[in-house]
Amino acid sequence: MKGAALKLVMVGKQFKGKAGRLEVLRDINLEIAEGEFVTIVGASGGGKSTLLNIVAGLEEPTTGWVEVDGHRVHKPGPDRIVVFQDGAVFPWLDVWQNIEFGLRVAGVPRAERAARVGEYLKMVQLEKFPRARMHELSGGMKQRVALARALVLKPRVLLMDEPFAALDVQTREEMQSVVQDLWLRSGTTTLFVTHDVREAAVLGSRIIVLSQRPGTVSAVLTNSAPRPRTLEDPGVLEQIRRSNEILKAEVQWSNESKTPL
């Protein structure tokens, strides 16, 4: 398929544990088109984060491979930036310096750095707090820093690993609309992992439902509800209902199939 920014081919992952091999992912095939927003939803501990780490190049898949623009991924790179669950913003830097981090690593000249950091600072509405330190920020503000720090590098693919799981409900919904706005403006290809079905439905143009242990793609839902969306939109509600059904059936099935004989 042409136009696939990100392609996962037969990706599988096994960990060697004390109790033998643990298979967390099996045969994940996925193509994400340029500019698409795809959410992956599944229960906690279902290998979603592992999948994202493999795409990021922070972990090696046991089987299969990942391609970005047709090139295989072997190591981390600034074309695939991850926003981690706790943001992983750096407490020894202030807001400005955090957003600037990747640009400095890349050796971007000072003037261009300043212009880009200023632009993204404004985009996440933190332009009043460039010199604030991380301990002075709320959880939502920290995630805005993490978002700006990722987007300022203009990655080919933005990877988000349950970025709002630790936030309270109001902040989470606010951040969801921030992410949606940023995506509408930047058109960055995004892979967003969450255990929250509602979050997956409100954000995703496609919703991938991941089964549990081993994680496989159990359903792909297309969500064409108009944007910007909220959790109350009928199209979104319908997706939430369908995803929930699939997840429930999945859990039931996996419980039955795993009952000892």
Added chain:
Amino acid sequence: MVERVQDSPLKKPQKARESSRKFLHLIPMIVVALAFVGVWELVFRLRIVQPTFLFPGPAAVANSLYDLWKQQVLFPAIGRTLARLGVGFLISLVLGSILAFLMVHFATFGKGIQPYVLGLQTFPSIAWVPLSLIWFGFSEAALLFVTIVGSLFSITVSFADALRTVPPVYLRAARNMGSDGMDLILRVTVPAALPHLISAMKVGWSFAWRSLIGAEVVFASVGLGSLLSQGRENIHYEQVMGIMIAILAIGVLVDRVLFSRTHEWASRRRGLIPSR
């Protein structure tokens, strides 16, 4: 902190208040010093320690320090000792960082070497002196050697511990943004571990200081330690106590000016201790 413009008219009185607060901060320390001198004077006057020449009073000790200063002995000695300390401590820091990094980066190597490094850390530095003399004779190199081996292992152990406190998610985030190798160490590992690294340096410097003074007492070379043994040999007990006080004062000063302050600064900007 956002509305910088608004609090600028307040800046001057605030600064004045800040410096007076800093002075207030020192009052307990000064009171303790004065109380110490007072008790000392009292014990001296009541002639509790007999014979009295074994226990000179504060005035005699101060006078002996003043004499040493006038004879231009005191400051050259302090200078030489501090120079040795500086060089020895610096070498220990460099070697310690390399060793600590290797121990953390190569876990198996770390596991193998850790017990010995811990053992060597508790090894009395003065016990290195005979070997140092055999190898280097009565030379600057011998004094440096004792200073380095006396502090290196403490620095290695605590640097390794400091590096292990760095949350892996910071390293992953930085690697994800393209940082790697030396860039990653300098941009993330070191600043992430900084408060712990400063504490480690503080402990390391105290090891270096103790080792050096110990070695200097044995060696007959210009330095504070030699002034101590010289005082004993010449029955100048005032000098012995005076130099001890000088050693103590330098210890307090270096700790406060160099380490406590930088540690506070590094911790405060990360919110590890509340800002004033």
